[in-house]
Amino acid sequence: MTESTASSADTPASDAPSPAVVAPSTATTTPPPTRRTGWAWLALLLALAGGGAWLWYSDHQRAERERAAEIEAAQRIEALASRIEGLRRDVRGHGQRLQQADATNRVLRDELLGMGQRAALLEDQVKKLADANRDGALALRMDEAELLLTLGEQRLRLAADLDGARRAYALAAGVLDGIDSPRALNLRQALAQERAALDALKDDPRRVALRRLDALATALPTADTLPRPQAPAANAPWWDRVLSRLVSVRRSDAPQALSSQDREAGEIAMQLELALARNAIERRDDTALRAALQRADAWLLRLWPASPQRQAARRELQALREIPLALEMPTLGSTLALLRAERGG
Template sequence: MSEPFDTVSTPPSASPAPRRGSNAWLWLLIVLLIAGGGGWYGWREWQHRQIREREAAADADQRLEALDQRVDTLRTNQEAQNRRIVQADSTNRVLRDELHGIGQRAALIEDSVSKLADPDRHGAQAMRLDETELLLTLGQQRLLIAGDLEGARRAYALAGGVLDGIDDPAYLSLRQTLLQETAALKELGIEPRMQAMAKLDALAQTLTLPEETAKQAAPAPAPWWQRAFGSLIETQPVDRTVASHPSDRAAALAGLQLEISLARAAAERRDVAGYRVALKRAERWVQRLSAPSPAQQRQLAALRELAALPLSLSVPTLGTTLQQLRQLRTAH
C-alpha cells in the first residue's frame, strides 16, 4: 500500500512550471527586441524621410530662386528691348524726316537748275533780277520799318547798278521807274523823325524864359498904395499862373524838360499821338514859366510848329519799281 503513495510524489510534478515561465520571458524578450528593432528602424526611416523632405524643400527653394532670377532677367531684357524699339522708332522717324527734307531740297535744286537752264529765262539775267528784287525789298523795308533813309537810298542805287547790267529791252520801263523812285528818295532831304528830334533837342536848350523878362516887358508907374506898402505886401492878379517862387520855377522847368523828353521818345517810336500830347503839355509849362510876351509867343509857336511835323516818310511812289518787277517776272 505504501508503494503507490511513493510512486505519486509532488517533486516530479513540479518540474515543468519553471520551463513555462522561462519560455514566457524568452518570448517577451523576443517581442521587446522585435519592437525595439522596429521602433529603431521606424525612427531611422522617419529621420531619413525628414532629411529627404528638407533636401527637397531646399531644392525647391533653389529652383524657385533661380526661376525668379530668370524672370527678372527676362523682364530686364524685355525693358531693354522696348527701349531699343522706341529708340529705333525715333531714329527712323528722324531719318524719315531728314529724307523727306532732302527730297524737298533736291526738288528745289532741280527746279532752280531747270529755271536757270531755261533758254527763255537766261540764268545770268534771272540772277540779276533776283538780286534787284532783293535790294528793292531791303530798301523799302529799311525805309518803312527803321526809317533809314540813307540805307534805302544806297539799296536803290545798288539795285539800279544791277538792273543796268540787263540788256533785255523788256526791262527799259522798269529802269525808268527805278530812276523816278530814286529821284523821289533824294528829294526827301532829312528823315522827318530825325529832323523832329533834332529840333526838339535845339528847342530844349533855349526853351526857358526868366521871370524878370515878364516884369520888364511892360513897365508902368506903381500906384501910391503899392509904393507905400510894397515892402510889406506883394500883390498880383488872381488869374496869373506864372511861377515866381524858386521851388515852383524849378518844378516847372523839370516838368518842361520831362515833357520834351517824352516827346522825343514818342518821336523815336513814331507815336504821333503821344508826340503831340507831350508838346501840348509843354506849352502849358511854358505859360507857367513866363508871363505873356513876344518871346513866349515865339516859343509857343515853335512848339506848335514842332507838333505839326510828320514823323514818318510819305513817298507815294515807294514800292512801284518792286511791284512792276514782280509783274514783269510773272508775265515772263
C-alpha cells in the same frame, strides 16, 4: 500532459497512514508561470523598440526627403530667378537696340528728305537755266533792278531819306526801261505808281516834328520876356506907390514857382522833357512823345504865368502831340514784291 490527483477527501480521516498510490507520468515538466511571463514582456519590449526604431527611421527619412525637396525647390527658384533676370537683360538689350534702330531710321529719313529737297532745288535751278526766256543780260538787269528797289525801300524805312529813295527808284526805272521783255511792263507800271506816291510825300513827318520841337524850345518864354507887374498909377495913394516898390502881392494858391531854386529846377525838368520828346520822335514812338509833351505842358504852366507867349507855346505842344510820325505810303515795296514774284514764277 496529465496531472496526478490525490485521493478523494470522502475517505474518513484516521490516524493510520494510508498508502499513497503514485501514477507514473509519461509527459515533460512545464516551466513555471513567472518565466513564461518574462519572455512575453521581453518580446513586447523588443516589438516596441523595433516599432519605435522603425518610426524614427521613417520620420528621419521623411525629414531628409523634405529637406532635399526644399533644397531642390530653392535651387529651382534661384535658377528661375537668374533665368528671369537674364530674360530681363535680354529685353532691355532688345529695347535699346530698337531705340538705336529707330534713331538710325529717323536720321536716315531726315537725310533722305534733305536729299529730296536738294534734288528739288537742283531741278528748279536746271529748269531756270534751261528757260529760253532767261538769258544772262536779262538776269543781270533784273538783279540790278531788285538791288536798287531794295536799297531805296530800306533807305526810306530806316533813315527816312526821301531824296536817296527817289534817286534809287529813278535808277531802277531806268534799268527797267532798258528791258524789252513783256514781263517788265507790269514792273514799270507798278514802279511808276510807287514813284508818284513817293513824290507826293513832301517831307518826313519825323523831321517836321523835330524842327517844330526845336523851334518851340527856342521860343519858350524866359524871365526877360515875361510881363512885368504893373506899376501903380500916378494918382494912386502915396502909401500904395511906396509899398509897391517893397511888396509884391500874389495869390497864395498860384501854381507858378516863385523861388529862384524852384524855377531853376523846373527849367531843367522842362529841358529834360523836351529831350525825351526829341528821343521819342527819333524812334517814331507816338505814345512816348505824347507823354513827354504832356509833362512839358505841366511844367510850362508851373514856370510861367498866363501870357500870350505861354498860350502860343501850349498850342504848339498840342499840335506836336497830334502830329503823325510814321510814313504813310501803302504802295511802298509793291514793285519789289512784284519783281520777286515774277522771278520766282
